Amino acid sequence: MRLAKTLMIQGTASTVGKSTLVTGLCRLFAQEGLRVAPFKAQNMALNSFVTADGGEIGRAQAVQAEAAGIEPAVEMNPILLKPEGNSRSQVVMLGRPLRRMEAQEYYRHRTGFREVVQRSLEALRQRFDLVLIEGAGSPVELNLAQYDLVNMAVAHLADAPVLLVGDIDRGGIFASLLGTLQLFKPEERARVKGLIINKFRGDLALWRDGERLLARMADMPVLGTVPYYTDIAIAEEDSVSLERGTSLLQRPQKRTRAVDIVVIRYPYLSNFDEFDALAAEPQVRLSLVGSPEELPERPDLIILPGSKNTLSDLGWLWRSGLALQIRHHAAQGAALLGICGGYQMLGERVCDPEGVESAPGTVEPGLNLLPVETGFVSLEEKVTQQSRARILTRRGLFAALDDSELQAYQIHAGRTRAPENPLFGLVQGETDGWISADGWKAGCYLHGLFENEAFRKAVIQALWKRRYTQDEPQPDTAFSRQQEYDKLAALLRQHLDLKLLYRILEGREG
Incomplete structure (x- = not known):
């Protein structure tokens, strides 16, 4: 051959x-x-x-x-x-x-x-x-x-x-x-x-x-x-680009009329490239924040992204003062979205009984902003799969989203218990995530959501209407990796x- x-x-x-x-x-x-x-x-x-x-x-x-x-x-x-x-x-x-x-x-x-x-x-x-x-x-x-x-x-x-x-x-x-x-x-x-x-x-x-x-x-x-x-x-390989200040998320954004979206940068931040398309939107002013001083005065949306070491990063959030600042802005009305490890951190507590990411039996208090609790399972039970999903609850942050199918993927060893109020329905028959009654606080395990144009535009539209009342953002060409x-x-x-x-x-x- x-x-x-x-x-x-x-x-x-x-x-x-x-x-x-x-x-x-x-x-x-x-x-x-x-x-x-x-x-x-x-x-x-x-x-x-x-x-x-x-x-x-x-x-x-x-x-x-x-x-x-x-x-x-x-x-x-x-x-x-x-x-x-x-x-x-x-x-x-x-x-x-x-x-x-x-x-x-x-x-x-x-x-x-x-x-x-x-x-x-x-x-x-x-x-x-x-x-x-x-x-x-x-x-x-x-x-x-x-x-x-x-x-x-x-x-x-x-x-x-x-x-x-x-x-x-x-x-x-x-x-x-x-x-x-x-x-x-x-x-x-x-x-x-x-x-x-x-x-x-x-x-x-x-x-x-x-x-x-x-x-x-x-x-x-x-x-x-x-x-x-x-x-x-081009999507970055790893966080070295963040250290050198060359990530797409750190490029200057001279936008006077925009919604302020914050992505929290913890030490073990993972899969941050999934926000590249969001940062490219002209109606968005995106900040990658690693300290309380870097937070905008009035963030419209705070995203807690994925983490390779959720418990370590959760402890860091509390020590750095960012946890208290996130809670403060949430109380002032900022929208919250947790993805994977960020979803886990927004809950009441995170437990690692078998020592999957930390010492066996470690328990860290969450930010207590979502009524969920997470425990880690063995690496043999780690979830790695592509997922197709549809929104189940159209309110607040997701009010403008239609029922079109979204492409995403999951990588997690945590299992999260949440009360009835799932955010997404998966094609394989499962549900994922949780959303608050007003729709402005949510979390899920789905990575890559913002690569979906319909999802990205709907979230921006909801934030824009909330900040600028009924003044619609101007349409723009879609972000395309292929281009x-x-x-x-x-x-x-x-x-x-x-x-x-x-x-x-x-x-x-x-």
């Missing part, structure tokens, strides 16, 4: 743009008529996605698959690490939680993990024409080289040519690229067929001499320099040497 060609994107460090470049290349090659799939052997991220068969993978690989026009599959990210502390993670293997592991225990299992990686890669190569492989962090962390499951070890398994990416916006582009090349073993460096400069600000004409100098010193071609952009919205992928592919077409890229794929780069 003929196996797919492979191409690997490695970077000089984390957040140099590997994930985004793979996303853009997935779209570009799909436009060229190739059946292309993404692959990342091991991903450490709190932003995750649920495949159609209920497997959990990194959000970045789901985005890349979407850009390629294919369904995400667990083989695209066979190992997902969801951090729970400085050296402990929940290990998700082929879409299902394996167990919580300390770093040393994880490294001891690397031989078995390598077999999983190899089988997943081979499965993709049998089904597609091209597999675009993403590395992680830096490929020359020499103290960890023996444990490598995601960089040159995978390039060797896939017999993949490698493109090395550097972030010029950080500075030190020569040192980072040339230093990385120097630290490779000779057989590793031989796999590197070209360099890509990412996130360039300024006049590209002034940088051409730098490209030529870099190519001469590295003794390999520079495929191009990709400009720094702020007008393309963003097209824009990214167009940018790469403009700034990368595609003829050289194809020669590298064919093994004719010389």
Whole structure:
């Protein structure tokens, strides 16, 4: 059987743009008529996605698959690490939680993990024409080289040519690229067929001499320099973008007439990309808030999003003073919406009898703003599924919503007991969530609701009418991930040497 060609994107460090470049290349090659799939052997991220068969993978690989026009599959990210502390993670293997592991225990299992990686890669190569492989962090962390499951070890398994990416916006582009090349073993460096400069600000004409100098010193071609952009919205891989202030949710929003929506940013915030479409709406002024001082004076809606460690983040809410401020604004009439971990936190208490996320028997008091109570079950009973839902209660925040079907997904180990007043009916016959009598306080387990245009517009309309009486917000074009992928592919077409890229794929780069 003929196996797919492979191409690997490695970077000089984390957040140099590997994930985004793979996303853009997935779209570009799909436009060229190739059946292309993404692959990342091991991903450490709190932003995750649920495949159609209920497997959990990194959000970045789901985005890349979407850009390629294919369904995400667990083989695209066979190992997902969801951090729970400085050296402990929940290990998700082929879409299902394996167990919580300390770093040393994880490294001891690397031989078995390598077999999983190899089988997943081979499965993709049998089904597609091209597999675009993403590395992680830096490929020359020499103290960890023996444990490598995601960089040159995978390039060797896939017999993949490698493109090395550097972030010029950080500075030190020569040192980072040339230093990385120097630290490779000779057989590793031989796999590197070209360099890509990412996130360039300024006049590209002034940088051409730098490209030529870099190519001469590295003794390999520079495929191009990709400009720094702020007008393309691609979902973020993880919260590192929040630390660097580059998340879509943190872009300046110069909107004088808008509704104020707050998304609470706790330490273990997860799946925050589901609010990208909301932040892009011109009638919304969205704030990502991590302290009481950052709260707007009069928020219209406060969203408590998902969390990988609900009990830890709930304790942080109380210690930081945000819990009291949220309760204060709720008393003043601000609407509340909790999603997954946020739904749990808004309740009366959260219990972890088996130690799924914390020490066994841990109980944390909730914000006591919804009459619900949550207990955690074992990881074997963790819910990971795509869901289709319809609103059951049209009032308050959801008064303008029709009965159209909404696409969403669930990722949770908690079980929440709520009184009769469910918010959503699921197609599979279940109900989810709770809503107050006036409709302005609610919670549910459904991620991705704001990706549904009907849901997003209805919530904005309800908030707008509440603040501006009957003055309707002006209609606007819908936010489209597909258009963003097209824009990214167009940018790469403009700034990368595609003829050289194809020669590298064919093994004719010389």
